[in-house]
Amino acid sequence: MIDLEKAMYHAAREGRIDANETLAFAREFEHIMSDVQMAEGIDLVARRIFPVIGEVPPEDESFTYRQAQAVGKAKIGSLRATDIPTVSLAGKEFAAVVKNVMMGYVYDVDELRKANKLGMSVDSLKGMAARRAIAETEESVVFQGDSETGLKGIFDATGILNPARVGAHTWDDVAVVPADIIADVDALYNATWDNTRGRDAGDTLVVGTIGWRQLNAVYQSPTFKDDTVMSFLLRTKPWLKSIEHAAWLDDIGASSKERTLLFKRDPACIGVVIPLEFEQSAPQLQGWAFHVGCRSKIGGVMVRKPRSVAWFDGAIAATGLTGGNTIG
Numbered sequence: 009m010i011d012l013e014k015a016m017y018h019a020a021r022e023g024r025i026d027a028n029e030t031l032a033f034a035r036e037f038e039h040i041m042s043d044v045q046m047a048e049g050i051d052l053v054a055r056r057i058f059p060v061i062g063e064v065p066p067e068d069e070s071f072t073y074r075q076a077q078a079v080g081k082a083k084i085g086s087l088r089a090t091d092i093p094t095v096s097l098a099g100k101e102f103a104a105v106v107k108n109v110m111m112g113y114v115y116d117v118d119e120l121r122k123a124n125k126l127g128m129s130v131d132s133l134k135g136m137a138a139r140r141a142i143a144e145t146e147e148s149v150v151f152q153g154d155s156e157t158g159l160k161g162i163f164d165a166t167g168i169l170n171p172a173r174v175g176a177h178t179w180d181d182v183a184v185v186p187a188d189i190i191a192d193v194d195a196l197y198n199a200t201w202d203n204t205r206g207r208d209a210g211d212t213l214v215v216g217t218i219g220w221r222q223l224n225a226v227y228q229s230p231t232f233k234d235d236t237v238m239s240f241l242l243r244t245k246p247w248l249k250s251i252e253h254a255a256w257l258d259d260i261g262a263s264s265k266e267r268t269l270l271f272k273r274d275p276a277c278i279g280v281v282i283p284l285e286f287e288q289s290a291p292q293l294q295g296w297a298f299h300v301g302c303r304s305k306i307g308g309v310m311v312r313k314p315r316s317v318a319w320f321d322g323a324i325a326a327t328g329l330t331g332g333n334t335i336g
Contacts, residue, residue, distance in 0.1 A: 052143050053254045054150040054280060057214060058162075061279035064307055068283065070105050073310050102166075105158045106283050106307040109145045111138040116297040138302045139286055146306050150280055151256035159308040162269075162278070163260070167314030171199040178325040179222040186228050189237050192323055196270035197247060199318040208277055208316035210270035211249040213241075216257035218266055218324045223251065249273065261321030268323045272316040281307030 064071045085092075113134035148154070153161030162168075174195045175188030193213060201209040215223065223238040241248055250273075261267040271278055284305035291298035311317060 052147045053252065053256075054147045057212065057252045057254065057273075058150065058309070059273065059275035059279040061275055061281050061310060062283065062285075064106060064281055064283040066284035066305055068106055070103060071281070071307060072103050073312060104160060104281070104307050104310065106281070106305055107154075107157045107159055108303050108305055109142050109149075110301065110303045111141045112299055112301045113138045114297045114299050115291070120298070135288070135300065135302070138300075142286060142302060142304055146280075146282075146304065147256060149306055150309055151254065152260060153308065159306065162271075162309045162311065162317070163267075163319065165309065165311035165314050165317065168311065169199045169203060169315060169318035171195050171318055171320060173320050173322050175323070179226070179323050180218055180326055184222070184226060186226060186237050186240065189223065189226060189323075190241065192268070192320075193241060193245075193248075193270075196268070196318045196320065197245075200270065200272065200316055203315040204313070208272050208274070208313050209247060210272050210316060210318060211247055212252060212271055212273040213248060213250070214252045214254050214257065214269040214271075216266035216268075216324065217253065217255055218258070218326060219268060220251075220253040222324075259327070264327050265321050266324035266326075267319055267321050269317070269319045271318070272313070274316070277313040277316040278309065278311050281310050283307060 115134070149159045149161060151161055151163070153159055153164045172195070173192050175184075175192040177184040177188045179189055179192075181188075196213070197210055223241075224236050226237045227233045228235040228237060228240045235243075238251055242251065254269075257267045257269065259266070282304065284303070286302065286304045289301040291300050
């Protein structure tokens with residue numbers, strides 16, 4: 009047990025607590041820190057959908073990546089030839105920034121006394137909420153970027169594809185038929201297939217909340233309702249590895265409409281740069297409360313092969329849903 013009264017005496021008289029007491033308080037927080045690290049549901053959909061790239065050192069404040077394509081043609085000839093061709097890389101370099109994502113939580117001495125009296129560790133809900141807030145901000149950067157800090161989201165990338173829809177009806181139209189949805193999905197895939205000559209065609213479809221609902225609500229046949237459009241797509245499109253839901257797509261399209269995205273899930277094509285995973289500081293005494301700082305570091309979205317990414321707005325006619333991207 010911590011000698012709280014002794015610690016508070018030193019804090020009040022000298023504005024500090026000694027090293028042993030600081031260590032004791034750190035032990036008191038061991039349980040909460042463990043709970044925060046293991047909290048379920050904290051890593052939201054961005055980390056599940058997109059590859060995470062951790063190759064940037066955590067101390068760096070920026071990094072450079074390349075969008076490149078090999079150029080050159082090998083030659084058939086003699087080993088004694090002196091005009092052997094060489095390969096070169098054509099492309100562009102992009103500089104990107106790395107920023108801290110910070111949040112914290114506070115426990116005052118009365119809360120610690122109550123926990124100490126009961127022989128319990130302080131509750132971990134505040135720490136879990138702090139981690140959730142950091143995860144939410146990471147999620148926002150991935151889908152929307154952050155113009156104030158210069159962090160780039162997926163739709164800020166130069167050169168990604170924006171084909172036109174081809175379905176006769178929107179997915180939420182009462183007159184929609186499976187062929188409308190399938191044609192739209194094919195249009196996204198065909199854009200990545202044609203522009204990469206099949207090398208980096210999209211394999212992961214990401215839809216918003218209404219889009220997900222409609223993929224599961226529209227049946228392939230009005231008579232035999234054992235096959236939704238979603239199950240039909242996954243069964244009949246060998247290139248389609250998964251269909252994902254991301255609420256962040258609900259209202260980021262033109263006129264606050266839902267956006268539909270297809271990309272190749274491969275870190276060689278696209279990834280979220282996370283130089284530093286979530287970490288917490290030791291509790292720091294300020295007045296009569298202990299403050300715990302939390303942070304991660306993010307470098308935005310790195311799109312190395314922009315033609316492996318395609319999106320369009322307008323598959324859903326209704327204004328996108330809002331309110332899902334909050335702590336709650």
